[in-house]
Amino acid sequence: MASSPRVTLTDVAAAAGVGVSTASRALRGRGDLSAETRARVLAAAERLGHSRAGERRGRPRSGTSLLFDLVLGHFHDPYTDEVTAGARTAAARLNYDLVLTAERETPGDDWPVRIRSRGSAGVVLGLMVPTATQLAVLRDADIPVVLLDPWADSSLPIPSVRTTDRAGGIDAAEHLVAQGARRFIVVGGAPSYRYGRARVEGFASTVRRLLPDAPLVRAQADWSAAGARRACNAALSALRRQEGDGPVGLFACSDEMAAGTYRSAADAGLVIPRDMMVVGFDDVRGARWLRPALTTVRQPIREMAASAIHALAAYAQGEPLEPSITELPTRLVARGSTRPELSVGASV
Template sequence: MDGSPDRTVTLRTIAAAAGVSVSSVSRVLSGRGDLKRETRERVLEAARALEYDASGPHRGRPTVLDPRLIELVLGSFDDAWTDAVTTGAREAAFRLGFDLVLTLERDDPADDWPTRVATRRPSGVIIGIIRPTQRQLDQLRGLRIPIVLLEPRSDPQGELASVGTTDWQGGYDAGIHLIESGAAGFVVVTGTPPYRFGRAREEGFRQAIADHRPESPVHHVNGRWTDAVVTEELLKTLVSAPTPTAVFACNDEMAFAVYRAAGRLGRRIPDDIRVVGFNDEPRAATASPPLTSVQQPLREMAARAVELVRDLRHRDADHFERVELPSALVARGSTGFGTGDDVESAPGAPSQ
């Protein structure tokens, strides 16, 4: 084959290659019905091998049956991040005349969320944080509906539409702010695995230090994105770092682990340790002292993802540019501002 999709390949050809019935092939490629996972995988693998163009000339356009329904797929629905995303998506969906369905990515590999999506045949799918596997994408593409990634863990390389925030700039702003706070040493705490957004935030922070305090090393500490704990690595780093120590945590969860570490070491925030987080969760403003954090426009990001679903239903695209909405640093007591004051810096500008 010459590498181009072969539109002469029929469902019967795929059925013969996969060893299943023609009706089973039709159900897999159209996303209808509930078939065994092994059957779906054999059909999709045969279709790929035969270079079958499942989308044809109407790729990206809605199916005949359009329920005006958008699926929001998330790994959980029990934290501040998902609360804000769900609210933003719901408000935008209702404003644009869609209903919103919340779909959970469960731990059970046999309970595959694309099958549940296919059963409902929505107008589009928004996938938050998680990056679907190639097999899952193949199944979703068979539905010929828009797919939008919301702050994906890895870079989709233009293959899918995606929406996020200015992670690199947010890290840079955090670095500038901590430099201006008069810190003597710098520490960055980032989560494992090293997701795309975590790398971008750390790179932005390091660039700010390199630009304005090139003589100062930046110490790296590994943390956990969720359920962050105080580690020996964190304690040793804080003990050995010059005082006052500036810590940029790549999310608020890890920033609060720094708070707990400071308490164990008898260090005061912000006198001895100055902390900036990322996400600006609601509890950031009520912490003691209130946490300086880089605010993501989560509701706006989710709303933009809904708008992209609407737009992509009526046009084709082979390459997608990432949509980024600006972050903003909100300065509070953890970096020396009065505990009652929130000072929001303009995106990309140093804190004053």
């Protein structure tokens, strides 16, 4: 419904079942209110077409703060550590502070209201896609949003930064074929996010193009090392029942899952890389610590986070923020897990 000056704060309060002062605090992003109350007031205001033109909308009197928010569902794993490092470094170089904001797994989570309250200059949303209501809270306060590696494509007009996931899967397949693999396993992630599907599709289609008759087993794991170990155990059993021989080439959609397949190889008495060659995806620090060191598709995680921060800073300087997709290229990094000449031990 279009905004109308006839809709007053009193109307919004009545529709939400709260007092006028409570409605005012909710709309301004102020006060100690529950997430459910804030959400109810904001929904009533949107439904009635209440205009808050001229109000502070939770922003500081002196204008937008020199800070950006990085919103993630969780922190402190190898991937999000890289995201945080890249965003923090870029923000500091641009004389901005970086606030780490957690998306809580509760229906009434009010992270957009919390961000609006501190007058953030912009928001990077990592590995997520906001709802229309969440985005409206930020846009109503003229706080720009950039998506970083979203788990799905959004129908909302939001700029995003990501990497060339499908191309990375293609590179992994071409590398394994060139190294002599003739049987293949691809371990995808569950849930099957956008980037995981692209990696698996790129890998599988390339194997089929280069070696149409080669056995190829698809497996899924819950994006964890333990899950990948179980999935790889089952995939190896399925591969043994198919015709064909030669080294196994395995592609896992993350380095953490690739680490789990190392344990699976040990379970089966296989030697990496002689019996099974492994390629991961991400190139986080742990990839170098595996023995043998993991061949992986490097996605430029820090650079992606920095790109999102630079886009927000440019918007703060008056440049437009177009709802376009920015893709930074992947690069395959070959290490010991796909170099048979480095392997030791007896074959099974």
